[in-house]
Amino acid sequence: MLLLRQPVRPSHGQVCLGDYKSDPDTWPEWTDEEFERGVAVSPGMIFIDINDTPEFVVVDIRDGNPEAGETVLFDGMLDVSTLSITGGGTATVQSFLLPDSGEQKVIIVVNDTDRSNIRHVSVYFPHYADPDMPDGAWMNI
Amino acid sequence: MSTKTKSGLLPILIIGGIVIATTQTDIGQEVLDLIGIGESEAGGILVPPAFRDRVKECAPEQLTKDRRCEDLPVVPIDAEKMPHIARHISMAWSSGQSALLHYEVDQKTRDANNRAVCTPARLAELKPLSCDEYPFKSAKEGGAGASTQGVPIIEQNRQGGAIGRAYTVNQLQDGDEFLVVIINPDKIATGEFEG
Numbered sequence: 029m030l031l032l033r034q035p036v037r038p039s040h041g042q043v044c045l046g047d048y049k050s051d052p053d054t055w056p057e058w059t060d061e062e063f064e065r066g067v068a069v070s071p072g073m074i075f076i077d078i079n080d081t082p083e084f085v086v087v088d089i090r091d092g093n094p095e096a097g098e099t100v101l102f103d104g105m106l107d108v109s110t111l112s113i114t115g116g117g118t119a120t121v122q123s124f125l126l127p128d129s130g131e132q133k134v135i136i137v138v139n140d141t142d143r144s145n146i147r148h149v150s151v152y153f154p155h156y157a158d159p160d161m162p163d164g165a166w167m168n169i
Numbered sequence: 170m171s172t173k174t175k176s177g178l179l180p181i182l183i184i185g186g187i188v189i190a191t192t193q194t195d196i197g198q199e200v201l202d203l204i205g206i207g208e209s210e211a212g213g214i215l216v217p218p219a220f221r222d223r224v225k226e227c228a229p230e231q232l233t234k235d236r237r238c239e240d241l242p243v244v245p246i247d248a249e250k251m252p253h254i255a256r257h258i259s260m261a262w263s264s265g266q267s268a269l270l271h272y273e274v275d276q277k278t279r280d281a282n283n284r285a286v287c288t289p290a291r292l293a294e295l296k297p298l299s300c301d302e303y304p305f306k307s308a309k310e311g312g313a314g315a316s317t318q319g320v321p322i323i324e325q326n327r328q329g330g331a332i333g334r335a336y337t338v339n340q341l342q343d344g345d346e347f348l349v350v351i352i353n354p355d356k357i358a359t360g361e362f363e364g
Contacts, residue, residue, distance in 0.1 A: 037280055039279075039306075039329060040329025040330075040332070041299050041326050042326050042329055044329075044333070052333070052337050055333070055334060056330065057250075057327065057330065058330065060323070063322075063323045068326070075326065075329075077322065077326055079299070080287070080292050080295075080296075080299050080300055080322075080325075081292075082284065082289060082292070116326065116329025116330065116332075116333060117305070117330075117332040117333050118276075118307060118333055118336065119333060119336035119340075
């Protein structure tokens with residue numbers, strides 16, 4: 029189910045997802061290996077490489093799991109209670125308060141394997157899925 | 170209007186801060202010579218002469234760790250990790266851009282600053298490199314008149330993290346001043362990125 033849709037203008041070639049209350053000294057440094065994968069990860073912050081674009085990138089926050097066959101960029105744990113979605117190089121953030129705090133399983137999928145074409149990022153929180161309130165057709169937007 | 174800094178425009182910059190007698194690589198020394206820095210002064214922090222006194226009491230390690238020198242917030246750009254961005258910044262300084270900038274909090278203004286210089290035409294011209302702008306779009310001094318140059322995307326990514334960390338650690342408010350410094354200036358790239 030879609031919980032939040034946040035358009036964000038990438039900055040410094042990236043979109044940043046995570047908790048800005050986490051220690052900045054732990055934030056990703058973009059090693060060569062991380063750059064190859066297109067994603068840089070620290071315990072509380074995830075940076076996604078998106079080449080220069082003047083266009084918005086839409087970030088969806090969803091419960092549940094992605095569909096089979098989607099392009100998974102990250103599948104792991106993120107230590108987050110206040111989720112912020114921003115471009116790079118900023119401390120000014122819009123934030124989304126999560127019901128839980130601490131380490132949570134997160135799956136991030138993107139619309140294209142070519143990072144220059146990434147315009148849609150979906151962040152899934154599997155454990156927020158509610159079997160009593162499954163997605164209907166009206167939620168498949 | 171966007172200005173493109175040319176590599177031939179490199180007047181004298183003076184190293185600020187710590188004097189460390191280190192062995193320079195030939196490439197690093199070539200750059201330092203090019204921008205007017207003697208070997209005995211190299212190895213520490215690069216800032217334009219006007220701001221040398223603002224960081225003379227702080228070691229490069231301290232600036233990197235604390236992201237400030239006494240009461241002055243600092244954005245450290247490590248030339249070892251961002252050699253071409255460090256080159257661009259040093260060239261922008263040498264063409265008259267300031268190292269002392271003021272924080273722009275408004276996202277719309279930042280976007281406008283970016284669009285003023287990293288136009289679609291400029292992006293296409295620089296592709297596959299990233300359009301780097303100095304002064305930053307997140308500075309009051311950004312936007313029209315800023316210098317742009319193509320840099321590797323990974324360096325742009327790293328710069329985003331470095332700037333974001335410095336802003337966050339210093340809890341900058343709109344209009345607050347901060348100083349951009351280059352760490353490891355002997356690692357500044359000697360020329361444009363060629364892939």
